[in-house]
């Protein structure tokens with residue numbers, strides 16, 4: 001497809017730096033693991049800053065590796081390997097990509113897979129599938145698997161739940177001390193938390209560029225740029241990268257450079273990024289003068305349940321800070337909390353319409369979307385549409401069906417503007 005003249009797909013300095021950073025991150029991970037570092041595989045929500053408290057512990061995030069694999073076009077290939085081994089196509093495509101990669105010794109992976117772990121740490125507040133997924137490796141490799149039990153959030157986190165999580169984090173630290181023979185230093189975690197908080201402030205500054213008309217970013221930029229938030233948490237490099245990203249994006253806005261200069265439709269995305277469609281979808285939308293300027297998937301980073309703004313917290317009690325943030329991803333939230341944050345995003349950013357991406361893989365993100373969509377549409381008086389996607393398995397996505405609905409959504413926005421019934 002020809003790229004429309006008015007869409008901006010020039011790689012920014014931050015984009016180039018991101019590529020270098022991700023290569024460095026995976027290279028360091030493999031090198032340090034090869035040199036004997038204690039290696040932990042974690043679910044996305046596990047507070048990675050804890051590992052900075054040890055001299056020689058590295059962590060890998062299978063979900064992040066699966067997203068990268070899907071973005072690089074090998075999602076279906078790795079999924080099929082897992083399916084041939086007997087895993088159902090109905091399982092989350094992240095799990096299938098990861099299992100397909102791990103049991104094929106990292107073959108076809110953009111990062112040569114992940115170094116084998118000494119310990120697996122999952123949690124219960126995103127989805128139960130994740131626990132079962134890590135259990136596969138527990139059985140296959142006889143590697144211990146710790147499951148952090150994090151209560152779901154149907155309201156603000158309760159003090160007793162916070163205490164319950166802190167106790168489990170302490171137990172995790174003791175386990176790593178025992179298994180690795182290394183001593184834990186809370187001062188190093190305090191420093192890591194400070195870096196994460198600083199990174200979060202710059203991340204929000206970057207996302208705030210969406211408030212400009214036309215928007216200074218697309219949600220697709222934020223999908224791509226969230227990668228080091230998962231792989232490099234608690235590092236000064238992450239804080240510096242997001243500082244430069246926010247500075248550069250603000251400078252582009254000030255100079256009048258926008259990804260969709262003729263922007264007529266400002267849209268919100270709900271669900272995980274469609275990793276295999278980032279370029280296709282953003283390009284095609286730009287050709288329609290439409291921009292998905294924000295996403296619940298990326299504005300939630302660093303926030304509390306039901307909030308849109310960054311959780312500042314404080315670093316005096318790093319364990320409490322990390323435990324308090326355990327519900328930041330959208331999945332553990334009940335409908336009312338999800339809706340509250342979404343309505344604030346719609347207000348802050350002047351959203352014209354919302355795209356609810358019903359994700360075949362991620363049932364937990366998708367299950368309440370139909371109700372949420374009806375309520376958002378009524379309470380915010382904006383048209384909404386639901387499209388079918390799978391975040392990492394291209395085989396379960398139809399571009400033409402999705403764009404038929406997006407086209408209809410844009411027409412409803414036009415009708416609403418001209419005073420006719422949406």
Ligand code: SF4
Nearest residue numbers: 092126127130361362
């Ligand atoms: S089903 Fe959703 S929450 Fe669970 S592992 Fe897959 S993407 Fe993550």
